Amino acid sequence: MLDLCKAFACIIVAQCHMPSIFPDPVWEMYYVQWFVRFCVPLFFLSSGYFFYRAKDKTKSLKRIAWLFALSNLLYLPLILSGATGLSEMFSKLRWDLVFGYEHLWYLSATVEGLILWYLLEKIPVLNRIFRKVRVPLCLCLLLIGALLDEYYLVSSNTLIFSAGKFLSNYGGPRNVVFLGFPLLIFGGLMAEYEQSLRKIPAWLLVAVWMVFRGLNFLECRWLFEHLGLGISNDVTFFGWIPALALFELSFRIKVPLPDSIAKLLRRMAEYVYVLHPLVTMFIRAHLDLPTGALWAATVLGCAGLYILLEKNFVLKR
Numbered sequence: 001m002l003d004l005c006k007a008f009a010c011i012i013v014a015q016c017h018m019p020s021i022f023p024d025p026v027w028e029m030y031y032v033q034w035f036v037r038f039c040v041p042l043f044f045l046s047s048g049y050f051f052y053r054a055k056d057k058t059k060s061l062k063r064i065a066w067l068f069a070l071s072n073l074l075y076l077p078l079i080l081s082g083a084t085g086l087s088e089m090f091s092k093l094r095w096d097l098v099f100g101y102e103h104l105w106y107l108s109a110t111v112e113g114l115i116l117w118y119l120l121e122k123i124p125v126l127n128r129i130f131r132k133v134r135v136p137l138c139l140c141l142l143l144i145g146a147l148l149d150e151y152y153l154v155s156s157n158t159l160i161f162s163a164g165k166f167l168s169n170y171g172g173p174r175n176v177v178f179l180g181f182p183l184l185i186f187g188g189l190m191a192e193y194e195q196s197l198r199k200i201p202a203w204l205l206v207a208v209w210m211v212f213r214g215l216n217f218l219e220c221r222w223l224f225e226h227l228g229l230g231i232s233n234d235v236t237f238f239g240w241i242p243a244l245a246l247f248e249l250s251f252r253i254k255v256p257l258p259d260s261i262a263k264l265l266r267r268m269a270e271y272v273y274v275l276h277p278l279v280t281m282f283i284r285a286h287l288d289l290p291t292g293a294l295w296a297a298t299v300l301g302c303a304g305l306y307i308l309l310e311k312n313f314v315l316k317r
Helices: 002-016 025-035 039-053 057-074 076-080 086-099 102-122 124-149 158-168 176-192 202-227 241-249 259-286 291-314
Strands: none
Touching: 002 039, 002 241, 002 259, 002 291, 025 202, 039 057, 039 102, 039 176, 039 241, 039 259, 057 076, 057 102, 057 259, 076 086, 086 102, 102 124, 102 176, 102 259, 124 158, 124 176, 176 241, 202 241, 259 291
């Protein structure tokens, strides 16, 4: 069920990068900035979960690094567009390799977070220290990230405002430090304590999901009232918590999928996430489709490209 959830979340994210399906911009804002915001945290949790369970972590890390490298290669013309000289080209490329180009920030944060996790495990002294402080440390990082993402704009504290303003020059907290790494670790913790977590009643998980979805809605409303339609709720105090409950709930619903199909869905979701803006641009350049049809054509086009890439490049590699 987890693989189905991830695939569904990826399809929703693809739609968010298309023309609006709502005539009212306020409805569009709530849809994108509230309803959809569980998706990316779910991706991070899933990556952390499977990385912890991987028998060969080096191979797992190479696979996601390969996807990140392929993604940057595909988007290279867009990354370098507008650059007037060689130094500017290198500057843009360096920036996007570290922080990720547009939606590829998720892959950048995932790769960097997994590398950091991998290195911590390889150094016994650091690993022992990290295991003792990982939960409070990751919580602190998520909370600091939320504070410095948009809340700093309404803060009267000079230090918080200055820190948030400084971080906004580097893409804000939507990066490996304040979102990627802590959620990857929480995904690993859910794999490590999977048997204990399964004892939590399903009704309690549903209650947690509903309560924090409600709190996230109020959070979104409050930020909208103070900052207007330009808000971007990538990192908020409550936005990532429903993903934890949904992630755990996914293990309670059994879907009879063979492992090969589950793995196919998992990888296809990653490629849909990477490819959908390019496929959407190509379709819109050649066909005038309504948003619903464009959405369906994009997802199907990405799935077809994934099969082509997997057959001709990934498997051969």
